[in-house]
Amino acid sequence: MESGPEYTIPRMTAFAGALDRLAAIPSLDLWAPPSPIHGLPRLGAALGGGPRLLVKRDDAIPFGFGGNKVRKVAIVAAAAVAEGADTLLSVGGVQSNSARVVAAVAAQAGLRCVLVANGRRPDPLTGNALLVSLLGAEVHYVETREERAPAMARIAEALRREGRHPYEIPLGASTPLGALGFVRAVGEMAAQGVVPDVIVHATSSGGTQAGLVAGCALHGLPTRVLGISADDPAPSVRGAVARIIAGMGPLLGVDGEALALARPIDVDAAHVGGGYGVPSPASLEAADLFARLEALFADHTYTAKALAGLVHHIRCGAFTAGQTVLFWHTGGQAGLFA
Ligand SMILES: Cc1ncc(COP(=O)(O)O)c(C=O)c1O
Numbered sequence: 001m002e003s004g005p006e007y008t009i010p011r012m013t014a015f016a017g018a019l020d021r022l023a024a025i026p027s028l029d030l031w032a033p034p035s036p037i038h039g040l041p042r043l044g045a046a047l048g049g050g051p052r053l054l055v056k057r058d059d060a061i062p063f064g065f066g067g068n069k070v071r072k073v074a075i076v077a078a079a080a081v082a083e084g085a086d087t088l089l090s091v092g093g094v095q096s097n098s099a100r101v102v103a104a105v106a107a108q109a110g111l112r113c114v115l116v117a118n119g120r121r122p123d124p125l126t127g128n129a130l131l132v133s134l135l136g137a138e139v140h141y142v143e144t145r146e147e148r149a150p151a152m153a154r155i156a157e158a159l160r161r162e163g164r165h166p167y168e169i170p171l172g173a174s175t176p177l178g179a180l181g182f183v184r185a186v187g188e189m190a191a192q193g194v195v196p197d198v199i200v201h202a203t204s205s206g207g208t209q210a211g212l213v214a215g216c217a218l219h220g221l222p223t224r225v226l227g228i229s230a231d232d233p234a235p236s237v238r239g240a241v242a243r244i245i246a247g248m249g250p251l252l253g254v255d256g257e258a259l260a261l262a263r264p265i266d267v268d269a270a271h272v273g274g275g276y277g278v279p280s281p282a283s284l285e286a287a288d289l290f291a292r293l294e295a296l297f298a299d300h301t302y303t304a305k306a307l308a309g310l311v312h313h314i315r316c317g318a319f320t321a322g323q324t325v326l327f328w329h330t331g332g333q334a335g336l337f338a
Contacts, residue, residue, distance in 0.1 A: 018218050018252040022183060024079040025251065029103065030063040034188045040327070042293040043058050047311060051319040054196060056189060057294065059303075059331040064104030065079030065131060066312040067331020068208045071181030072173035072308075077105045079177060080167035086332045087112040089156055090169040091148035094119035094141075094275075095301070095338045098172045099330060100128040103137035113137035114159075114166075118144055127338030142178060174207030174240070176247030176256075182211020183248070186219050195221050195325065198319060201328035202306035203267060206240035208330060214245045217262040218252075228309035229269035230302045233277035237267045246325060277301040283309035299332035 036251060040053040047053075061070045088106045092115070093100040099115045106113035115137050122129050132139060142151050149170070156166040172178075189195075199216075203209045211225040216223045229237050242260045249256020273280025279287075279300045286307035287298040298304040304313055319325050 014262075015218055015252070015254045018254045019187070020216075022180060024098040025075060025177075026072045026082065026108065027181070027184075028078045028081070030074050030105070030108070031061055033185075034192055035061050037189065037192050037194050037326070040167070040294050043289060046289060046293055047314045048322070050314050050317070050321055051197070051323040051325040054194065054324060054326040055294075056101060056326055056328045059297070059329045059333055060330070062218070064101050064135075065331070068182070069098045069101035069173060071185055071211075072207055073101045073105050073169070073177035075181050076169055076173045076175060076178045077102075077109065079175075080110060080111075081168075083165070083167060085106050085111065085165045085167035087114060087159055087164055087166040088169060089114045089116075089152050089166050090173070091116045091118075091152050091171055093117060093123065093145075095128045095277075095335050097128060097334065099137075100131050100135070100334065102169055102173070103135040107135045107139065112164075113174075114155055114233060115139045116142060116148045116155070118142050118148055122338070125337070128334045129333055129338070136258065155205055169199050172205035173211070174205035176210075176244050176251055179211040179214070179244050180209050180248060180251065182292045183215035183218060184211075186212060186215025186221065189220070189326075190219055190221060196223055196326035197323040198224045198226055198325045199328050200228065200306060200310045200325060201311070202225045202230050202302035202330050202332075203237055204230045204232070204302065206237055208328075209237070209267070210241045210244035210248070212328070213241065213263050213265055214248055214259055217259060224266065225263070226266045226268060226309075227287075228271055228306040229267055230305050231272060232269065234267040234269040236328045237269065238265045241265045247298070268309050271305050271312065272279075272328065273305070273308075279304065280308065282312065286311045297333045297336060298329075299335035302332045303330060303337055
């Protein structure tokens, strides 16, 4: 764990009051933050020195096998409970980390969970699909990504007709409300005494990056946030991140459009390789280095691609020796058992 000077959080006057509004937004009490931060000295040395490397261990969040989705779903599910929901619905791939966290939250809150997954049911069940089944969620399988949201809407409608109270959680819980979990996480990191020059992380549906970028702006940190795409091209991820940040405006009582423009939204989509979930030579090498030098695990869909980006940027000399680069480990390790 990094220890540093007490960090006093400066506030940007344009967004005054936003952090007080954030503090008042309910969240389920699933775990006790912070997730640990520590150095990656052997990885840094193997990459030839360069910047000081740190890792923020959201993979070590102790609820439901952890990961970035715990931060988002904790807030979204609190809204569902406040509305009197009796069923949580969500969507994702068969090995969705997000769907696993929704199922875990539902189990702990005593709610029913219905998931729509695109792809084929693994036989035998593996990875997140196995965990979701252990958690007691009901899974409806569809063939394509496009069929997921309409199927969830149909199931929600049918439940309403039965007199139940379903609450729909979109892909990755990447709504403005869910992304506030990462605005909070930036405050958590600063309170640990760590203000890196750069944060590098895996990005996909955009909620994590939206929270990190808006969080750095709202907490007045100079940190640059670099999202490494797991699938979509950079303009599409950037657009999603900007829309999510803009949507935080009404929740925080500030101008969301101005907040979305307050910081650059940096997305690097050069490390997707053969596609979503397909390991590349660079992501395999990066995951090997992570495990063999630091005893940390990266999944092939998200975090190994992000690490491939980190390794690439370090080898290219994109970060200087005096800089601190924090790899935000977003979890996903259950995918290694898929
Ligand atoms: C392990 C992991 N890392 C990163 C991401 C990307 O996060 P986001 O969807 O918020 O962009 C996801 C989910 O998509 C994930 O499961």
